[in-house]
Structure formats: structure tokens, C-alpha cells
Amino acid sequence: MRAEIVSVGDELLKGQRVNTNAAFISAALAGIGVPVGRVVACSDREDEIVSVFAESLQRADIVLVTGGLGPTRDDRTKKAVQQLLGRGTELNQEAYQNLAVRIKKYGMEMSPSLREQAMVIEGSQVIPNTRGSAAGMIISCGEQFQNHYLVLMPGVPSEMQAMMELTVVPSFAALSETVIRHTPVKTIGIGESRLAEMIVDVEDRLPEGTTLAYLPHAAGVNLMISTIGRDRDVVDRDNRSVVEAIVRTAEKFVYATSEVTLEETIAAMLSCRGVTVAVAESCTGGLLASRLTDVPGSSFYFLQGFVVYSNQAKHNTLGVPEETIKKFGAVSEEVALALATGCLEKSGADFAVATTGIAGPSGGSPEKPVGTLCLAIAQKNSADVLSRRLVLQGDRQQNKLRFTEAALREFWQCLRQA
Amino acid sequence: MRAEIVSVGDELLKGQRVNTNAAFISAALAGIGVPVGRVVACSDREDEIVSVFAESLQRADIVLVTGGLGPTRDDRTKKAVQQLLGRGTELNQEAYQNLAVRIKKYGMEMSPSLREQAMVIEGSQVIPNTRGSAAGMIISCGEQFQNHYLVLMPGVPSEMQAMMELTVVPSFAALSETVIRHTPVKTIGIGESRLAEMIVDVEDRLPEGTTLAYLPHAAGVNLMISTIGRDRDVVDRDNRSVVEAIVRTAEKFVYATSEVTLEETIAAMLSCRGVTVAVAESCTGGLLASRLTDVPGSSFYFLQGFVVYSNQAKHNTLGVPEETIKKFGAVSEEVALALATGCLEKSGADFAVATTGIAGPSGGSPEKPVGTLCLAIAQKNSADVLSRRLVLQGDRQQNKLRFTEAALREFWQCLRQA
Numbered sequence A, B: 001m002r003a004e005i006v007s008v009g010d011e012l013l014k015g016q017r018v019n020t021n022a023a024f025i026s027a028a029l030a031g032i033g034v035p036v037g038r039v040v041a042c043s044d045r046e047d048e049i050v051s052v053f054a055e056s057l058q059r060a061d062i063v064l065v066t067g068g069l070g071p072t073r074d075d076r077t078k079k080a081v082q083q084l085l086g087r088g089t090e091l092n093q094e095a096y097q098n099l100a101v102r103i104k105k106y107g108m109e110m111s112p113s114l115r116e117q118a119m120v121i122e123g124s125q126v127i128p129n130t131r132g133s134a135a136g137m138i139i140s141c142g143e144q145f146q147n148h149y150l151v152l153m154p155g156v157p158s159e160m161q162a163m164m165e166l167t168v169v170p171s172f173a174a175l176s177e178t179v180i181r182h183t184p185v186k187t188i189g190i191g192e193s194r195l196a197e198m199i200v201d202v203e204d205r206l207p208e209g210t211t212l213a214y215l216p217h218a219a220g221v222n223l224m225i226s227t228i229g230r231d232r233d234v235v236d237r238d239n240r241s242v243v244e245a246i247v248r249t250a251e252k253f254v255y256a257t258s259e260v261t262l263e264e265t266i267a268a269m270l271s272c273r274g275v276t277v278a279v280a281e282s283c284t285g286g287l288l289a290s291r292l293t294d295v296p297g298s299s300f301y302f303l304q305g306f307v308v309y310s311n312q313a314k315h316n317t318l319g320v321p322e323e324t325i326k327k328f329g330a331v332s333e334e335v336a337l338a339l340a341t342g343c344l345e346k347s348g349a350d351f352a353v354a355t356t357g358i359a360g361p362s363g364g365s366p367e368k369p370v371g372t373l374c375l376a377i378a379q380k381n382s383a384d385v386l387s388r389r390l391v392l393q394g395d396r397q398q399n400k401l402r403f404t405e406a407a408l409r410e411f412w413q414c415l416r417q418a
Helices: A020-030 A046-059 A077-085 A093-105 A112-118 A157-173 A192-198 A200-204 A232-249 A262-273 A287-292 A311-318 A322-328 A333-347 A396-417 B020-030 B046-059 B077-085 B093-105 B112-118 B157-173 B192-198 B200-204 B232-249 B262-273 B287-292 B311-318 B322-328 B333-347 B396-417
Strands: A003-008 A036-042 A062-066 A089-091 A119-121 A125-127 A136-140 A149-153 A179-187 A210-217 A220-229 A254-256 A277-281 A302-308 A351-357 A372-379 A386-391 B003-008 B036-042 B062-066 B089-091 B119-121 B125-127 B136-140 B149-153 B179-187 B210-217 B220-229 B254-256 B277-281 B302-308 B351-357 B372-379 B386-391
Touching (some): A003 A020, A003 A046, A020 A036, A020 A157, A036 A046, A046 A062, A046 A077, A062 A157, A077 A119, A077 A149, A112 A119, A119 A136, A125 A149, A136 A157, A149 A157, A179 A232, A192 A200, A192 A210, A192 A220, A200 A232, A220 A232, A254 A262, A262 A287, A262 A396, A287 A302, A287 A396, A302 A311, A302 A333, A311 A322, A311 A333, A311 B302, A311 B333, A322 A333, A333 A351, A333 A372, A333 A386, A351 A396, A372 A396, A386 A396, B003 B046, B020 B036, B020 B157, B036 B046, B046 B062, B046 B077, B062 B157, B077 B119, B077 B149, B093 B112, B119 B136, B125 B149, B136 B157, B149 B157, B179 B232, B192 B210, B200 B232, B210 B232, B220 B232, B254 B262, B262 B287, B262 B396, B277 B333, B287 B302, B287 B396, B302 B311, B302 B333, B311 B322, B311 B333, B322 B333, B333 B351, B333 B372, B333 B386, B351 B396, B372 B396, B386 B396
Parallel strands (some): A003 A036, A062 A149, A277 A302, B003 B036, B062 B149, B277 B302, B277 B351
Antiparallel strands (some): A036 B036, A125 A136, A136 A149, A179 A220, A179 A254, A302 B302, A372 A386, B089 B119, B125 B136, B179 B220, B179 B254, B210 B220
């Protein structure tokens, strides 16, 4: 069984919206062993939608569509299906009830354009919308399309996601005969080429049906090991053997072999040991605290953060001596150290991580170019204070992100050794 | 002239990577009046790449490709082009020099697989790679494809972006005969249906060639008004008249008619008036400070942030009375007010914005469900303190984002009235 995804909407072709829906749907289908052959984004024009649907239905058993089901005039998906299949629409009572309840909740009145959202293609199975008003549909397209399926869902991510989880994935899971297993190997602190050289022997001896993909990101490379087959035990065994071989070879750089983030890995280490952290940030401007508090339950180990942007704030709030700032500059390992020790003291945490740097676009100098980061980590009851100076490359937001990744990486390595 | 985008890479079909490249390329082409007809993501398989290229080259004058130019084995784009066009490859000296310099910089040795990145399709125009090692190419595909163009670029976003800006956009700008004008109207604090009702008269009378798209996001709706035509003056006039009509009708909710963010709008207001802000965050965990410091030059108006996650930090760092926390709970308008006034005092800023709430997934109660946000804004030399309590819906990260958007929105409204 093979799927394709069609994302309908001019906004995707004008660069006004990134197609996150396709990634979500692909990942959900991967989980039930349904490979996605292509993803096509097309315009709201009815004739264009008709062509794209017809082409995808020839190649794929299931075509999952997002977009074009809303109440506004640029929503043409249902019209296109009517034209393609020569079918009419009918009012679905369940969808109408859901719509009526939502309309009432927002204090609005039913109107013809709103009512349209409860109209479905004749003979389709309705996908209830638990988070919005437009009904979804699973449509068997008849003999002209070898009984392949069209699945229509709204473009609003939360509505589509709920439909996938509650209805679409369970419906198609039963029909899939292929087993796919994906395992990520998440690394940090090593580039793509160096990692590729390191694991060349593993890559030379991949079992049949197993592939290895490199997914570089801001501060490292994630690997994805995918195995496809018909026998679950063989698929699991082959996949695991490759993952284990990579972990053995590149251990120093691997922080996870599951879909967890670096901050979640750090969270688990802190929670496990019952220790706490606080942060003092200049150049990362709150992003480091934000990443650490993205993890549910972070209040158990994250005490507080200080975003000390101005020199005065560094001095007044965390006691960084004005002389240190004057002598070494606000962006210096010395100030990073003073921030970390001040933060440790003020917060009472077990660890303090501090960043100071130049995110740009201005503020650089020959000695301290844009992209310079000084970071420090201090630890309670320990004279050992770690500091680092790095120079990274990127625009302001990339630098903030990379600075934050670098701080998380150093903190992770520090916790690993502790 | 019409373009299509092809994004090559299994990771896009497995949901392991979101296709941000396609959005970037589309936006860049929109700027020079080249509409994008379709975006196709396909696998790394050579035969599949060949089919997709052949189909797109029939429909579009330019096919822009990302991915599959790297040094690893899953990089098959050049092989596919060789097969499709029946051409060989040749070493490009300029690309080889660039590669050699980069390899030396990283202390590596030249190898056959690295050298492959300086090999280009015979007869192609090389696109220099200023941020990486793989050469890009503009290839005129000959009579079999009506001399349509294939543009090959790496999948690494920063490398592709530099190639687009420095070479691809300037090359094709000269060939385009159509004028397109896109103007965003960015709103906050109003939903899609309500906004659609409000501007129904404008939408009923759109000039020919002008379209209106709704782009809902976490905390509001952006509109995109697009006008296409051959005469620049007419296109500009029609586009502007629609934008002005919408702004007149929905003024209360419009914060920008250009590609600026809400935080940039706030930044401009603060800079203009020479006033400063500090923030005190609990539930937003640093994200509010991070958003405000995403803007270049934020050190002029952003003094500092306090991420006071624990109750103790709220008390010790910002002087929130323990009694207030005990009596009203950490998530209450009373604590939000105390956070704002404490932050104002400690920082010396002109404005202080404070958030406290329940991002979830746990910590909710019947009176204060997950999604509850209390926020407050205090102002120097003013007894007027604003506070709000809202209940929003989402998972932890969505809530953090929506809480932050809500705080920015309230602050923007407050600055507007001040």
C-alpha cells in the first residue's frame, strides 16, 4: 500500500506558509508502515486540483489531502472532487450538529456558507472534526481509480492532526501489510562528513531493506535508520543491529536513539539525580530558559532564569563586577564566569549555565566578530567552573539558536562527566 | 514564465523534515513575479527523480530543485539529470577551488567522494556555493524540454538561500514579464470567520487579478492581498486600494501591512518613544524575552527578563509576597500584578510585562484549567496597572506560544493607547 499527500493552497506556492502538515501526515503513515511516494502542493484552482488528484490516484492507493474545506471562497477542494468523480454532495447530520454547537458557542448564526462545511461528497465516510467545524471525508473513488482512496482533511494543523490520530490512522493501519521501523540516532557536536567517515563500515554493511539518512541541523546531525520488510521480527532485529553498531562507533556524540530532544535528555538526567539548574542569559535572550521549560515537568529541576541584557542588569541583578565588564568586555569568558557564579548564588541551584555573545547583525569587531559566544557552567560546592569561547556563523536568529544549542550541548557533556 | 519546485529527499516523505526550502524559494520567486505552479517532494530514488523532473519540465519553464547534491550515497540528483538529459559531468575549477579551501579549513583531506561535489553537468552554468562545498547549477535542458531550465541547489537551507539571493533570483528576474505584488495585512485578536464577515464588502469587490487569502496563525489571522498583471502601475494601484480598504474596516486589529512581526512592531514603538521594557515570566519560561530579543537592536529598549519559575524565585527575586501566592495561588491576576510591579522596580524599565499560567500537560484544576494565563502590565510613574485572565487551548508548547502572543498583543494594545 502506497500513499501520496496533496496539500492544497495558494499560500504554499507563494511561500507564505511552510507545509508542516505534509511532514505530520508522513510521520503518522510511517508509523503504520505506509510509505509516502510523493508530496504535491498545488494551487486553489479547481482545474489544477482535479489534475493533481487524478495523477496521484493513478500512482497511489491512498491520497491524503489537506486544505480547501473551509468556509471562504478560496476553498475549492470539494468542488474539485465533485468534478473529478461526477458525484454530488449531501448534508451530514453528525457534522451539522457539531457545526451548530460550535457556531452557538461563538455566539454566531448559521449561514449558508457555514452550513457548506457540513456538506460531504455522496457516499463518503465522514471523519469527525473534534477541533473545528469542517467535516473530513474518506472517499472510495470507484473503478475508474481502481477503488483507491481520497482522504480530505482541513488545512488547520490541529484539526487535521486530530482527524489523523482518531480516524485516518486507525482506518488504514488494518489494511497495511508492510512493516517499517524507523529509529533515529541523534548526535551533537560533529559534522556530517566526519560522522559519515566514522561510520563508513556500518554503512558498507547495511542489511537488505535498511537505509541510513543524514539529517543535519543547526548544531549536529541526526541519523535515521529505516528498515522495511514483511516480517516484524526480522525488521526489528536488522534495525536494532544497525543502531547499536552506530552507537558503539560514535558514542561520544550520541545523545538519544529515540525521538527526544537534547533538552529532554538533559531534563531526564537532572530529574534522575534530583538536581536543579538556573540560567543567566545575555545573547540568547531567554531562548535557553525557554528550551529548558519546553519540557513538561520542568518546574522540578528548572528554578529560574535571568535575562540580563544590559550591562547594568548584569551588575545589579547578578553582581557581575563593573570592572570585569570594563576590562574584558561584556562578551568575554570572564563575564560569562561571573554570570554563572552570580546566577548560582542568587538562585540556589545546583548548576548554573551562562551565555554572553554577539548575535548580530551589528556589535561585532575584529577580535570579537558577530557569532562570538562565551559560555560558562558553574556547579554548587565545586571550584570547577567551565568556560568556553566559540565563534559560530549565521544571522541573528540562527545565532541565537546555535548559541542555545551550544550551551545545551556543553551542559549535557558536563552532566555526562559529572 | 512559470516555475515548479522539486524537493528531493526521503526525509521529506518520512516526516523527518519539514520542507522549509520550498517556502523560501516560492517567496523569493514571488518577489520577481514568477508564479510557482506546484511543489513536489520526491524520494532519493534515481528513477523517481527522473520521472518527477520530466513531468515538471513539461509544465514549467523553470524547475528549481533542492537536495541530493551532497557527498553521501543517498545523493542522486546529478545521476538523475545525467540519465534524463543524456549528458556527462565535468570538473568545475571554481567549485573545486572553493571545495579545496573548505576542506583545508576543517583539516580534512581531499577524497573522491568529496571531489564529486565539484563535478557539474556538462554545459551548465555553475552557481557558486558561498556557504558550503556542493556546487549548484543552472541547466538549459535543450529542445526535448523546450529549452526549459533545471536549477540544482543543495538541500542545506543556508547554502540554498545564499544561492537564490546571489545568483538564481538575479538570473531569472530579467526574464520575467509578469508583475506580482503581494501585501500582507497582519491582524491579531480576531478569528478567521469574524474577520471574513467584517471585510465581506471588500472581498465582494476585488479588482480583476487581485486575490485575498486568509492565513490563520496561533493568535490571529494574516491576510495576503496578491495582485498580478503586466502593468506595474495598475498592479500597484489595485493592490494598494484593497489593502487600504481592509485597514480602514478592521483597523483595531491590524498591526502591520508589511512583513514585520508583532515584536518588531512593538520594537519600533518603543524605540520611537525612547522607552524601555522588562519582563517577568513564569509560564512562558523565557519565550517572551526571547521573542522581544529576536529583533536586531533590542538592547536599546529591552533591559532584562526574569524567568521566575519557582514560587521561591518569584518571592526572592521579584519580591512577590509569599502571602499573595498562598492566598490567590501562583497563577492569579494578583501574582501577575505583583510580578509586573516587582519587575518594574528591579529593572528600572518604563514598562513591565508579566505572565503566570498553566502550560500543562499537568497542573490544571477545575477553577484553573490547563491553558489558563494571567498577565499584567505595569508602567513607570503610573498607578494604572492592567491585568487579564484568559483561557487558551493547546498542548504545552502551543500554550507557551499562545501565552506569549497574548502578552505581546496586550502590550501592543497598551502602547497603542498610551
